[in-house]
Amino acid sequence: MKRQxxxxxxxxxxxxxLYLAITTPISPHEAKLLYASHDIAAVLIQWSREYVPGFxxxxxxxxxxxxLSIWFFYELSRRHFEKREDAYLATFIFMLMPGxxxxxxxANIGIVVLPLVLLFxxxxxxxxxxxxxxxxxxxxFVHEASIIFFVALLFYGITHKDKKLTIAASAFLLAFIYLAKGINIGGRPSGHFAEIFGLYATLFSPLVFLYFFYTMYRILLRGERGLIWYISFTAFTFSLVLSIRQRIYLTDFAPYVLAAVVLMLDQxxxxxxxxxxQFQKWYRRGFYIVMAFLLLSALIIIFHKTLYLISSDPEKHFAKRIYRPYYLAKELKAKGINCYDTENVRERYQLRYYGLRSCQIEW
Structure with a gap:
């Protein structure tokens, strides 16, 4: 990709x-962070909304x-590719990924963790x-799921005989164990294993995820396993294993797998x-198809509001949990109604943001 x-x-x-951040109503996850959470993401929301109005x-x-993540990713790409055009292309792909x-x-904790991982x-x-x-x-301190990151560092340090990294990673893992922090593990075998592939397809876009899977497997068999691969592969493997027994949250794993875009383009x-x-034709065609789907996925996210408004069945639209409370609140306020009851806790928080309290529950 050329510089211009x-x-x-x-x-x-x-x-x-900026358009998405200004026009997209509060999501269920953001509403929960705002009213029922005390982690770093919730603190950042509280700070910023005091000084900047609106969504x-x-x-x-x-x-x-x-x-910041895009900048760090570009700097990381510069180190991995001899040609600057490849660094531009890798960063462009990284930017376009739906995740x-x-x-x-x-608002989410994943985007706070990602630049720290890339900078490391x-x-x-x-x-x-x-x-x-x-x-x-x-x-x-920021991310309890960072235990995945330290496990990856431990594997890398042992394999590459980096004593300092091995000792540091081991110390943090012991601290996780001592403080009983980390990912909650429980449940019994259920149907979440197939669900995780759909989540990753949403994170990367479907065809990019297929190539991510191929890249992880190819490097495992006969590639050069660098630090990025250890971090991405460990997080991906942990998510697959845990999904056999429980539903996982993609924000726990996404910051550790997204850096693999560098490896994918390199592969x-x-x-x-x-x-x-003369034998590169099919590879180039495949690349163009993948990029077309990635661009389409990005455009669907950017113009999701328009797609929601023109949808013949908004209840089946992926953004209904964001827009249903928003338009419901506008409708109720227009009628002079200032309270509304719903069994959905997160929707209740969303309505609270719009100034609609529960008719029965005291806050």
Whole structure:
């Protein structure tokens, strides 16, 4: 991807993210964070909404972390590709992934964790070890699911005989065990294993996820297993194993798998450039198809409100949980009604944001 094309796409992307952040009503997850949570994401929401009005006031910090993630990812790509055009392309793909667009425009802990993970890998590969303990400490306190990250560091440190990294990762893992922190594990075998593939397809877009799966497997068999691969593969494997017994939250795993875009493009380049031009045709066509689907997925997210409004059956639209309380609140307020009861707890929080209290429950 040429520099001028990337610089043309970047401001359009920024405008799209800001448009989504300004116009998208509060989501069920954001409403729960606002009224029933005390983690770092909830604190950031409380801080920002005091100074910035409207929906974007809920998301100012998360937009910043989203843009910061793109910058760190570009710097990381620069180290992995000899050609700067490849770094631009990898960053462009990273930006377009539905998980990145959504995380950058809606409050969630994943987009706070992602730049920390990218920065850790970037500094480690540069050999700048001074700041790494501080990043590890931040991840330890910010994200309980970062135990996945420390397990990956432990595996990498042992395999590559990095004693300092192994000791540091072991210390944090012991702290997780001592404080009984980490991912809750429980339940019994259920039907969530198939569900996790749908979640990842939503995170990456379907065809990109298929190539992610292929890349993880290909490197496992005969590729060079760097730090990014250990982090992404460990998180992906943990999510698959846990999904056999329980429903998982994608925000627990997404920050650790998204960096694999670098590996995916690198794997594609290896497959493409070892072949003569006349044998590259099908690889290029496949790439264009994947990019078309990725762009379509991004456009569906950006224009989801329009699609919701023109949908013949809004109840089947993926954004109904966001827009139903919003339009319900507008309708009730227009009638002079200031309270409404619903059994859905998160919807109750959404209506509370719009100024509608429960008619029966005292807050």
């Amino acid at each position: 094309h990337f610089l043309l796409a970047l401001p359009l992307y920024v405008l799209a993210v 974007i006031g809920l998301r100012v910090f998360f937009i910043f972390f989203g843009f 990145i667009i959504t995380a950058s425009t809606m 890998v970037l500094l480690y590969e540069k050999g700048e070890m001074v700041w790494l303990p501080f990043i590890m400490l931040a991840l330890f 594609f380049n290896l497959s493409l450039r070892v072949r003569l031009p």
